[in-house]
Amino acid sequence: MINVDTVYQRVLALANKEQRGYITPQEFNLFANQAQVAIFEQYFYDLDQAKRKIDNDETTLSDIPELIKNKLTIFTSVQPVVAGVFPLNYRTGKIYINGQLAEKVDYNETQNLIRSTFHRGGLGLNPVYRESNVDGRDIDAITNNGLDPAATITCEIITRPQEVIWGYVVVNGRAQYNATHSVNFDIHEAEESEVVYKILEMAGITLNKPGLVQVADQEDLKTIQQEKM
Secondary structure (H helix, E strand, O other): OEOHHHHHHHHHHHHHOOOOOOOOHHHHHHHHHHHHHHHHHHHHHHHHHHHHHHHHOOOOOOHHHHHHHHHHHHHEEEEEOEOOEOOOOOEEEEEEEOOEEEEEOOHHHHHHHHHOHHHHHHHOOOOEEEEOOHHHOOEEEEEOOEEOOOOOEEEEEEOOOOOOEOOEEEEOOEEEEOHHHOEOEOOOHHHHHHHHHHHHHHHHHHOOOHHHHHHHHHHHHHHHHHHHO
């Protein structure tokens, strides 16, 4: 978790370093949420790319997917699937039926499994599921009992970060930070510098202050160079 006031003060310090302009709390909150969502959604792209590299080249550092998964941990939980309907989520992960990891199969294949007593025998420990909209259900469980509406289904769900708010009260005409009314960034603390640079870049483009974009690019380049040292 990243403190919202720390980020705002860094943004203001860099923006004012060369008299590049002032970013209001309202503008900051808008850019902060855009930056957080952009970084959050990038996790899934990076995770997919890292897995592909590992599959194609076993010498690739294998801890990269684990690092990204660690950053997603705060957004991930296991929730019950009630009446076959997934809980509200941004994405779903693994599906469990009666406590066993389940594999997704297509509709036609499940029909064959349900009809086959031989194949159903192995579904007690290796259940499967299919996506369905029948009777308003989003998922059907298939176990050794066949189509099994009584099965307990749970799933990993990933939720979006909560809205960032730099809360404030006005004192003598100036906005003063108010922690009670503030909401910090949900994303991993390692992303603090990236958040700052993204906010500066968005502010420079949206507010027509190209100097801010230049400051953001320069600071981002410094970070990249330091990481390579």
